[in-house]
Amino acid sequence: MTDLKQQHTPSIQPSSEEERILPSGEREFFFDVSTSDLEINMGPQHPATHGVMRVLLRTDGELVTGAQPHLGYLHRCAEKIGENVEWLQYLPYTDRYDYLSAMNNNLGYSLAVESLMPELEIPRRATLIRTICAELNRIASALIAYGTYGLDIGAFTPFFYAFREREWIQALFEKICGARLTYSFIRIGGVFNDAPPGWLKEVGMFCDVFEEKWREYYDLLVENHLFVMRTKDIGIISEEMAYDFGLTGPMLRGSGVDFDLRRDMPYMDYKEIWDAGVYQIPLGRGEKGTTGDCWDRFYVRVQEMMESIKIVRYCLEVIEAGPVIGDVPKVIKVPPGEGYVGIENPRGELGHYVHSDGGKIAVRCRVRAPSFVNLAVLEDLMPGTLLADSVAIIGSTDIVVGETDR
Amino acid sequence: MSFLALVQDTITKDNVMGTPHDGGNFVTELLAKIRPEWLPEWMFILTAVGIAVGFIVAMVSVIAMWSVWMERKVSGHIQCRYGPMYAGGWHGWAQTLADGVKLLLKEDMIPKGADRALFWLAPAIVLAGIFGALAAMPLSYDWYFARMDLGVFTILALGSTTTIGVVMAGWASNSKWSLYGAMREAAQVVAYEIPLGVSLLCPLMTLGTFSLLDASREQATLFGWDCGMGWAVFTNPFNMAAFVIFWIAALAETKRAPFDLPEAESELVAGFLTEYSGIRWSFFFMEEYAAMFLMSVVGAVFFFGGFETPLTALMRAADLEGGVLYNLVCFGTLVLKAFAGVFLMMWLRWTLPRVRIDQVMTMGYKYLTPLALLCVLLTAVWEYVRYLVVG
Numbered sequence: 001m002t003d004l005k006q007q008h009t010p011s012i013q014p015s016s017e018e019e020r021i022l023p024s025g026e027r028e029f030f031f032d033v034s035t036s037d038l039e040i041n042m043g044p045q046h047p048a049t050h051g052v053m054r055v056l057l058r059t060d061g062e063l064v065t066g067a068q069p070h071l072g073y074l075h076r077c078a079e080k081i082g083e084n085v086e087w088l089q090y091l092p093y094t095d096r097y098d099y100l101s102a103m104n105n106n107l108g109y110s111l112a113v114e115s116l117m118p119e120l121e122i123p124r125r126a127t128l129i130r131t132i133c134a135e136l137n138r139i140a141s142a143l144i145a146y147g148t149y150g151l152d153i154g155a156f157t158p159f160f161y162a163f164r165e166r167e168w169i170q171a172l173f174e175k176i177c178g179a180r181l182t183y184s185f186i187r188i189g190g191v192f193n194d195a196p197p198g199w200l201k202e203v204g205m206f207c208d209v210f211e212e213k214w215r216e217y218y219d220l221l222v223e224n225h226l227f228v229m230r231t232k233d234i235g236i237i238s239e240e241m242a243y244d245f246g247l248t249g250p251m252l253r254g255s256g257v258d259f260d261l262r263r264d265m266p267y268m269d270y271k272e273i274w275d276a277g278v279y280q281i282p283l284g285r286g287e288k289g290t291t292g293d294c295w296d297r298f299y300v301r302v303q304e305m306m307e308s309i310k311i312v313r314y315c316l317e318v319i320e321a322g323p324v325i326g327d328v329p330k331v332i333k334v335p336p337g338e339g340y341v342g343i344e345n346p347r348g349e350l351g352h353y354v355h356s357d358g359g360k361i362a363v364r365c366r367v368r369a370p371s372f373v374n375l376a377v378l379e380d381l382m383p384g385t386l387l388a389d390s391v392a393i394i395g396s397t398d399i400v401v402g403e404t405d406r
Numbered sequence: 407m408s409f410l411a412l413v414q415d416t417i418t419k420d421n422v423m424g425t426p427h428d429g430g431n432f433v434t435e436l437l438a439k440i441r442p443e444w445l446p447e448w449m450f451i452l453t454a455v456g457i458a459v460g461f462i463v464a465m466v467s468v469i470a471m472w473s474v475w476m477e478r479k480v481s482g483h484i485q486c487r488y489g490p491m492y493a494g495g496w497h498g499w500a501q502t503l504a505d506g507v508k509l510l511l512k513e514d515m516i517p518k519g520a521d522r523a524l525f526w527l528a529p530a531i532v533l534a535g536i537f538g539a540l541a542a543m544p545l546s547y548d549w550y551f552a553r554m555d556l557g558v559f560t561i562l563a564l565g566s567t568t569t570i571g572v573v574m575a576g577w578a579s580n581s582k583w584s585l586y587g588a589m590r591e592a593a594q595v596v597a598y599e600i601p602l603g604v605s606l607l608c609p610l611m612t613l614g615t616f617s618l619l620d621a622s623r624e625q626a627t628l629f630g631w632d633c634g635m636g637w638a639v640f641t642n643p644f645n646m647a648a649f650v651i652f653w654i655a656a657l658a659e660t661k662r663a664p665f666d667l668p669e670a671e672s673e674l675v676a677g678f679l680t681e682y683s684g685i686r687w688s689f690f691f692m693e694e695y696a697a698m699f700l701m702s703v704v705g706a707v708f709f710f711g712g713f714e715t716p717l718t719a720l721m722r723a724a725d726l727e728g729g730v731l732y733n734l735v736c737f738g739t740l741v742l743k744a745f746a747g748v749f750l751m752m753w754l755r756w757t758l759p760r761v762r763i764d765q766v767m768t769m770g771y772k773y774l775t776p777l778a779l780l781c782v783l784l785t786a787v788w789e790y791v792r793y794l795v796v797g
Contacts, residue, residue, distance in 0.1 A: 040582045048672050062586075062763050152672050154663060154760025160485035226664060226759045387586070388762045391673045 587677025
């Protein structure tokens with residue numbers, strides 16, 4: 001990896017005939033002209049960094065020769081707060097790390113706490129509502145990824161189309177829990193309240209409409225020739241590289257690795273749904289270019305929306321009336337022990353590690369954030385690409401800075 | 407010859423880069439009718455120049471204002487939105503006026519470390535280039551500022567000078583992103599000037615003139631029949647291919663998506679515009695929309711008949727040629743055709759993703775330039791065969 005520290009002092013390249021090997025493997029020769037690379041800060045205020053992330057780029061013309069992501073602009077001590085507030089009070093904080101998939105974050109935390117409470121029984125209806133909400137939120141999150149990736153590539157219109165359907169999902173969530181972005185709906189023991197009358201029917205309607213609209217998305221961007229030209233064969237993550245960096249989620253599946261926590265480490269009722277043969281796990285196969293390129297990752301995300309729709313439909317079929325929250329006291333006391341539950345978030349494995357000493361407050365609360373882990377790969381992907389490609393690569397990692405920094 | 411005499415010669419005899427014509431432009435003609443005897447010659451010339459410049463400035467402003475509103479409405483409707491709906495009442499027609507007032511009232515900021523002189527000069531140069539190019543655009547058969555025999559060259563040459571302003575803006579801003587935008591603009595314009603010019607040679611050969619007025623007049627007849635439909639794209643199939651090349655190159659020239667790399671807001675923040683704000687920023691936008699309009703005018707005049715439609719042919723048949731109504735219809739026809747082109751540009755912008763810089767260069771040098779040259783060759787062959795057959 002290029003060491004960026006050394007060029008904090010302005011350096012002038014040697015004027016003699018010297019050879020330098022670029023990270024892309026090309027050799028560059030220096031003759032009489034003395035040039036130096038341009039150091040440029042992409043961010044913290046830059047439209048392509050999806051929030052307040054800073055990438056220190058070293059560029060030679062349009063060519064990026066070094067990149068170093070800098071984090072911490074959105075650090076809010078979420079994990080430390082988890083060790084200072086009661087179990088249930090921490091739930092709203094989980095909404096805020098990946099604010100695009102707050103339902104999934106709630107779910108991950110609740111499951112982790114519930115794993116320490118073996119006698120707590122989660123009602124079946126609660127589980128199914130959780131699944132519906134989590135999958136709907138996965139679609140909403142994938143829609144944002146779809147739209148913003150279009151923006152990164154320079155296509156504006158798909159963003160608005162994606163927002164149209166996301167708006168409906170948010171309206172659905174507003175109906176069930178009153179909030180549009182930070183829900184705190186899935187909580188320890190079940191969900192906050194039952195679905196209002198007609199809500200499940202409307203979800204079914206949404207599924208019908210979305211299937212039609214999804215075709216539009218697919219034609220508009222995924223198969224768009226200019227889009228394919230921009231995203232194929234860049235930012236290639238090989239299978240080994242994906243393992244080495246501990247990538248999860250669409251980043252991993254884009255490289256052709258068949259791994260999905262919903263199937264491989266089942267939680268809630270996902271095992272039952274998988275056994276019923278409801279959904280598949282889309283993988284990147286290098287249809288347009290090389291396996292593991294930006295297009296593959298994007299393709300996986302778009303395909304996953306449809307798989308989520310299938311899961312939601314299945315849940316709507318099997319759901320029955322019943323209680324939606326288990327027997328949870330007002331002030332939760334969690335039996336002593338340690339628990340880790342990783343769930344398949346839209347961006348990868350979201351793991352919550354919680355450690356209880358039997359009290360009202362966690363001793364240790366730790367989050368394994370997928371965006372944070374996936375981000376590390378940028379440093380290796382970006383050198384050797386063009387400036388426009390580096391934007392496409394950042395976009396294809398689909399990071400949420402709230403989650404990387406927590 | 408003194409400078410004043412040169413100006414006088416230019417305006418009165420109208421011999422800009424060509425053989426002298428009788429008569430001047432419509433401004434001087436109108437002024438000559440009301441000119442008092444005691445008014446000295448130089449005052450008359452200055453008045454004529456002032457009126458013409460004022461007219462062009464007003465035209466650029468109106469075009470930009472209308473285009474911005476149109477862009478917002480077009481993009482809105484493409485994106486399942488309405489766009490502006492409140493300002494002014496009817497579909498937010500006054501939105502751009504309101505924006506203009508806002509931009510005028512904004513603080514005039516020049517960033518620390520910027521090259522103040524160049525920073526100040528860049529928008530002026532950009533606007534001056536496009537004003538000059540618009541002066542070569544005829545409004546109708548009898549209304550024009552200068553009857554130029556090499557009008558299309560003037561437009562292309564002056565239209566390209568805006569690049570200097572853009573590069574200047576990028577350099578003067580003292581921002582790395584701006585510099586990137588400026589360099590991209592320079593590379594892009596150099597790459598696409600060639601196919602732009604070469605593809606225009608095809609209709610120039612078909613029509614046999616460089617003058618916009620004559621080119622339009624040439625397209626009135628289809629196989630000797632004065633029906634107003636003898637457009638260059640209809641009389642020669644290779645002109646259609648040339649038009650596609652011309653249009654792609656025009657998009658690149660005017661920095662419109664999918665070639666909006668100099669601005670590329672997701673990559674370069676706002677490219678060369680990053681440090682600009684307020685009315686200076688809006689000058690660049692006025693230039694962009696005026697350039698879009700101008701490119702569409704060139705496309706309309708040399709490929710799609712200019713002032714000619716069946717309506718103008720009918721009016722000629724009804725012996726209305728030369729009248730105010732006839733000229734108004736000509737003017738309206740050209741503006742409509744030009745705005746159809748502007749609409750096409752907007753449609754493309756809100757549909758397509760941006761291409762990468764290496765793809766831009768590949769397309770310009772490897773595909774468009776050879777294809778344009780091939781088009782010229784084939785057009786020449788076609789024209790020669792037509793000459794042999796039709797005579």
